[in-house]
Amino acid sequence: MEIFDADATARALPFDALIEQMQALFANGLTAPDRHHHTMQMQDKADATLLLMPAWTEQIGCVKVVTATPGNSARSLPAIAGSVLVFDRATGAHLALIDGAVATARRTAAASALGxxxxxxxxxxxxxxxxxxxxxxxxxxxxxxxxxxxxxxxxxxxxxxxxxxxxxxxxxxxxxxxxxxxxxxxxxxxxxxxxxxxxxxxxxxxxxxxxxxxxxxxxxxxxxxxxxxxxxxxxxxxxxxxxxxxxxxxxxxxxxxxxxxxxxxxxxxxxxxxxxxxxxxxxxxxxxxxxxNAVMDLAAAITATRKAEEEPHV
CATH class of the missing domain: 3.40.50.720 (NAD(P)-binding Rossmann-like Domain)
Structure with missing residues (x-):
C-alpha cells in the first residue's frame, strides 16, 4: 500500500487533472452516500465527532475518515485530522493512504473551479x-x-x-x-x-x-x-x-x-x-x-493513484 504524506498528496493532485476527473464523475452521474456523523463522547471536554465519507466506482473506491476533536486546542494540536483510504473494488485490497487535510483542501478548491x-x-x-x-x-x-x-x-x-x-x-x-x-x-x-x-x-x-x-x-x-x-x-x-x-x-x-x-x-x-x-x-x-461530498474525494483518490502509477519508480 502506498502512503502519500502531505507533500506527496499535493504533488499527486494537480488541479487540471483533478478538475477533469471530477467533471467526468459528475458527468457520468456517480453518486455516493451522504456523510456519516458519529458523536464520540468525551469526559470533561466537548464531544468529538467521527465523519465517514465513502464512494466507489466498479474499479476503485475510497473512504475518508475525519475526526474533529475540539479539546485539541488546549493541547496545541489540530482539531481536525483525516485520511483517505483507497481500495480496489474487485478484491477489496487497500491501495493507498492519502493525506486527508491536503486532499480535502485541493478537491474543495477543484469543485469551486469546476462550478x-x-x-x-x-x-x-x-x-x-x-x-x-x-x-x-x-x-x-x-x-x-x-x-x-x-x-x-x-x-x-x-x-x-x-x-x-x-x-x-x-x-x-x-x-x-x-x-x-x-x-x-x-x-x-x-x-x-x-x-x-x-x-x-x-x-x-x-x-x-x-x-x-x-x-x-x-x-x-x-x-x-x-x-x-x-x-x-x-x-x-x-x-x-x-x-x-x-x-x-x-x-x-x-x-x-x-x-x-x-x-x-x-x-x-x-x-x-x-x-x-x-x-x-x-x-x-x-x-x-x-x-x-465523497464523489470529490474519489476524484482525488483516482487522480492521485493514477499519477503515482504514471511516475517512474527508482
Whole structure:
C-alpha cells in the first residue's frame, strides 16, 4: 500500500487533472452516500465527532475518515485530522493512504473551479478571496485552471493572515494584495470566493454587480453563513449537490424563512457537468454553494493513484 504524506498528496493532485476527473464523475452521474456523523463522547471536554465519507466506482473506491476533536486546542494540536483510504473494488485490497487535510483542501478548491467553469464569465480575470486558510490558499491555482486569473485580492477577519497569504502568492509570481475594505473590494472582482468559518454573513448583496460569479465554500453546517439573503436573491443559485440545502446554513435558513424557494436552486454539479445548466447571460450574477461530498474525494483518490502509477519508480 502506498502512503502519500502531505507533500506527496499535493504533488499527486494537480488541479487540471483533478478538475477533469471530477467533471467526468459528475458527468457520468456517480453518486455516493451522504456523510456519516458519529458523536464520540468525551469526559470533561466537548464531544468529538467521527465523519465517514465513502464512494466507489466498479474499479476503485475510497473512504475518508475525519475526526474533529475540539479539546485539541488546549493541547496545541489540530482539531481536525483525516485520511483517505483507497481500495480496489474487485478484491477489496487497500491501495493507498492519502493525506486527508491536503486532499480535502485541493478537491474543495477543484469543485469551486469546476462550478466556475460553467458559471463564471470566460473573461473573468480578477479574483477576490474572502478568507486566508488552507482552502483559500488553493483557490488561485484552482481558478486559473479554468479562467485567465491575473489579479488576486484577499480579505480576512485577521489582516495579518490576508497579508501572509498575499505575500506567499507574490513570491510565486502572482499579482496579489491584501485588502482591508471588503465593501470596496467586492464590486471590483469578477469572481468572489469565500472560504471562512463565519457564522454571520460577511458578503452583502448590495455590494454585488452584474456579471459576477460568487463561490461560497465555508458554511458547511446549519449554524454557518457567509452571504446574506440579498446575495442569494440577486444571484442565479447552484449547488454542488442537493445535500447542500440540508447541511449548509447558507441555504437551509433562507429556505426555512422563505427568503428563497426550492425552485430558486437551478442545478447542481451533475446538471452542470452534463450540460443541463450553465450561465445564460453576461450580466447575470451566478452563485455556487458547495459543502463537499465523497464523489470529490474519489476524484482525488483516482487522480492521485493514477499519477503515482504514471511516475517512474527508482
Amino acid at each position: 466556475a467553469r460553467y458559471l463564471a464569465r470566460e473573461d473573468a480575470k480578477h479574483l477576490l478571496i474572502i478568507g486566508a486558510g488552507k482552502v483559500a490558499a488553493q483557490l488561485t491555482d484552482a481558478f486559473r485552471a479554468v479562467r485567465p486569473i491575473e489579479t488576486v485580492r484577499i480579505w480576512d477577519l485577521f489582516p495579518q493572515a490576508a497579508e501572509a497569504l498575499a505575500a506567499s502568492l507574490r513570491s510565486r509570481g502572482w499579482d496579489a494584495q491584501a485588502v482591508s475594505d471588503l465593501s470596496q473590494a467586492v464590486p471590483q472582482a469578477d469572481i468572489i470566493s469565500a472560504a471562512t468559518l463565519a457564522t454571520e454573513p460577511l458578503l452583502m448583496g448590495e455590494w454585488l454587480r452584474p456579471g459576477q460569479h460568487v463561490d461560497l465554500i465555508g458554511a458547511f453546517t446549519p449554524a454557518m453563513r457567509e452571504a446574506d439573503d440579498h446575495s442569494l436573491q440577486r444571484g442565479r443559485l447552484f449547488v454542488d449537490t442537493k445535500f447542500a440545502t440540508i447541511e449548509a446554513g447558507e441555504l437551509k435558513t433562507p429556505l426555512e424563512t422563505g427568503a428563497i424557494a426550492p425552485s430558486d436552486i437551478l442545478g447542481d454539479l451533475y446538471a452542470l457537468a452534463q450540460g443541463k445548466a450553465t450561465r445564460e447571460r453576461r450580466d447575470e450574477i451566478t452563485l455556487f454553494k458547495s459543502v463537499g
